[in-house]
Amino acid sequence: MDETPTGPTGETEAGARATATAPQKGTVTQRAIERIKGMISEGLLEPGQRLPTERDLAAQLGISRSSMREAIRALTVLGVLEARHGSGIYVTQLEAGDLLETFGVVADLTRGPRLVELLEVRRILESTATALAAARITPDRLAAVEKHLTAMNATDDPEEILAHDLAFHREIAVAAGNETMAAILDGLSSRTFRARVWRGYQEEGAFARTRREHAAIFRALAARDPEAARAAAAAHVGEVEEWLRSQVGPS
Amino acid sequence: MDETPTGPTGETEAGARATATAPQKGTVTQRAIERIKGMISEGLLEPGQRLPTERDLAAQLGISRSSMREAIRALTVLGVLEARHGSGIYVTQLEAGDLLETFGVVADLTRGPRLVELLEVRRILESTATALAAARITPDRLAAVEKHLTAMNATDDPEEILAHDLAFHREIAVAAGNETMAAILDGLSSRTFRARVWRGYQEEGAFARTRREHAAIFRALAARDPEAARAAAAAHVGEVEEWLRSQVGPS
DNA sequence: CTGGCCATAGTGGTCGGACCACATCGGTGG
DNA sequence: CCACCGATGTGGTCCGACCACTATGGCCAG
Known part of the structure; x- marks a missing residue:
């Protein structure tokens, strides 16, 4: 769909400015956490829906898989995401219990x-x-x-x-x-x-x-x-x- | 100090039995999170105290730094730990706000x-x-x-x-x-x-x-x-x- | 044709190492 | 005595590889 032909640290500057979010604040992982939270509250990610793979997500945000994994882990302990080994990452139902x-x-x-x-x-x-x-x-x-x-x-x-x-x-x-x-x-x-x-x-x-x-x-x-x-x-x-x-x- | 000559999934059986904790449940990272939480509630880690380095902690629990980092990140977003770039990892004051x-x-x-x-x-x-x-x-x-x-x-x-x-x-x-x-x-x-x-x-x-x-x-x-x-x-x-x-x- | 089995591809989980950015501390020179 | 600055150690990031598990589909026996 949307390839990011820019370099490693690339992340299209135009895109970064387009989202109007801060170009770079805090750690990369923190930014990734905010981005995913944003996707959910924005409605782009529905409860129960499956996310792209860690590798794809990392590529999309222009960060390494390690950093992306930390972000995912963080959202996992918060009860927002749920990782199923061998299957994929899913958004929880976002119910009170979760x-x-x-x-x-x-x-x-x-x-x-x-x-x-x-x-x-x-x-x-x-x-x-x-x-x-x-x-x-x-x-x-x-x-x-x-x-x-x-x-x-x-x-x-x-x-x-x-x-x-x-x-x-x-x-x-x-x-x-x-x-x-x-x-x-x-x-x-x-x-x-x-x-x-x-x-x-x-x-x-x-x-x-x-x-x-x-x-x-x-x-x-x-x-x-x-x-x-x-x-x-x-x-x-x-x-x-x-x-x-x-x-x-x-x- | 303690090399683990055992296989990949190794984790010195003796050590695992010594701590008396569950030998292996859930992911390695999850175990690390529990361990650290335990150290705090056990009183081994006081509020405001500095933890060993990521590398040392990883070695202590016999896991990789990547996994340890995920555990630390998780406890960071929960407000239990606080990582200061270039300085170290600290236990928060564990106050209500944190x-x-x-x-x-x-x-x-x-x-x-x-x-x-x-x-x-x-x-x-x-x-x-x-x-x-x-x-x-x-x-x-x-x-x-x-x-x-x-x-x-x-x-x-x-x-x-x-x-x-x-x-x-x-x-x-x-x-x-x-x-x-x-x-x-x-x-x-x-x-x-x-x-x-x-x-x-x-x-x-x-x-x-x-x-x-x-x-x-x-x-x-x-x-x-x-x-x-x-x-x-x-x-x-x-x-x-x-x-x-x-x-x-x-x- | 049907059913269950199994090879396979794809996913998250783990690992080890390398390098970078920053904080801290000590020595050095003013 | 103080300001500067380099060395050292720390967390932050990245890479590439491999392992464990799931899911899928085709294959073979019934």
């Missing part, structure tokens, strides 16, 4: 006072999500929530409890009808994040209390009482938040 | 119904942040907020208005005393995101209304009235949200 997966990394690496802040954000979102869920949840989804609640109370394996706890809240977040919020909350409650907090928390006999709180949340959902649900969820998260604050503060 | 910068990318590439959801999340956080700010804001910071408000009303340049609008809300978010939340809101209001929405929004004569809403938010802050502040902020964001919903819905 793009917000990186939020888990944030939660994992955040520490100190920021961890409390992160939990405060979660409290705000979780309480609102639970309130929304109380108003919108369907009977079958409510049953699913109850299933996780009972399963959580039926075992003593911390690993299993954590899994059901996670599913419990996730089910509620989805029921709130906002997938983006659910994805954020998912990241905020990522496995290692929870595990890190729980490690010391549950040793203080907070098990029983946690179960009571979960039960309270469920009752509020079943009663379709948004205000009660909001309060119960806020108290639930706030409990952990307060404990964490006491752990971090006087250090 | 890690949540990627949130802007999410906002930029989100589209369709998800965009409304994202704005809903912002409404929830922004209203709460504004309420908190009403209770906690200091006089001098309040003055800074007012400065942006008047500056916003004093010009007709959309570019400048947008800048002050952004600063207006950011100042409030910071005053809420939760940097993490402020960083998230910052990403949610990233430049291109706002510009994209505004492009069509302000053409409907929403300028005056926006100014009224900003004034109302400021009054609530000055009056130290959290409830009024929450309501004003929620209404402000909700206004845009509602408009966006009408634009996306009947498409």
Whole structure:
């Protein structure tokens, strides 16, 4: 289609000026990242679509495959692209889950006072999500929530409890009808994040209390009482938040 | 030091077993990313600390520099590492701003119904942040907020208005005393995101209304009235949200 | 004719080396 | 004492080769 007959570092100057973008800012790889992001937001690349090969892309932008690979890798970890070995590179569906997966990394690496802040954000979102869920949840989804609640109370394996706890809240977040919020909350409650907090928390006999709180949340959902649900969820998260604050503060 | 006389896929079996980590899962680069992340969360790498050179790191993990570079690039875009040309690679401060910068990318590439959801999340956080700010804001910071408000009303340049609008809300978010939340809101209001929405929004004569809403938010802050502040902020964001919903819905 | 198998071409994944651009630090000369 | 400047080390870029995997199509047995 469009060959670039110019030299190696070539990249038609006319073309560069035509796109009106900065002729050269930052690293080459950074530019490539922006270009691909631009192609997507510009609509040239649809979700799920297959991109040209790394080699072709590199040639198009007039950069080496190494640099192009770094750009692709960057967009891959951001959840924008997906590379399938032997097949090709594809644009993700750009759904909430794809793009917000990186939020888990944030939660994992955040520490100190920021961890409390992160939990405060979660409290705000979780309480609102639970309130929304109380108003919108369907009977079958409510049953699913109850299933996780009972399963959580039926075992003593911390690993299993954590899994059901996670599913419990996730089910509620989805029921709130906002997938983006659910994805954020998912990241905020990522496995290692929870595990890190729980490690010391549950040793203080907070098990029983946690179960009571979960039960309270469920009752509020079943009663379709948004205000009660909001309060119960806020108290639930706030409990952990307060404990964490006491752990971090006087250090 | 440790030569790997084994084959291409080699990777000293002894070494792999010594670290006790999974012997081989996913791509080599992915493993390198996890390793580095692990070193940080493990505390071996402190914020601000300088990492070994790319070449050394690659040798340590027994991979090529190319692969290591991809791993580093990935962690760079995630805001975990920072590469300074000619100097070295450093761990960021791991502050909210560093890690949540990627949130802007999410906002930029989100589209369709998800965009409304994202704005809903912002409404929830922004209203709460504004309420908190009403209770906690200091006089001098309040003055800074007012400065942006008047500056916003004093010009007709959309570019400048947008800048002050952004600063207006950011100042409030910071005053809420939760940097993490402020960083998230910052990403949610990233430049291109706002510009994209505004492009069509302000053409409907929403300028005056926006100014009224900003004034109302400021009054609530000055009056130290959290409830009024929450309501004003929620209404402000909700206004845009509602408009966006009408634009996306009947498409 | 139909079905499954397999050679093959094409793709991303990895590697090693070379060179360039920049930052830093030390010595040197003013 | 300070400004300059070269050497050294670092990340940034490029190249070419090969490996691992997928997908495709033709071939052969049924």
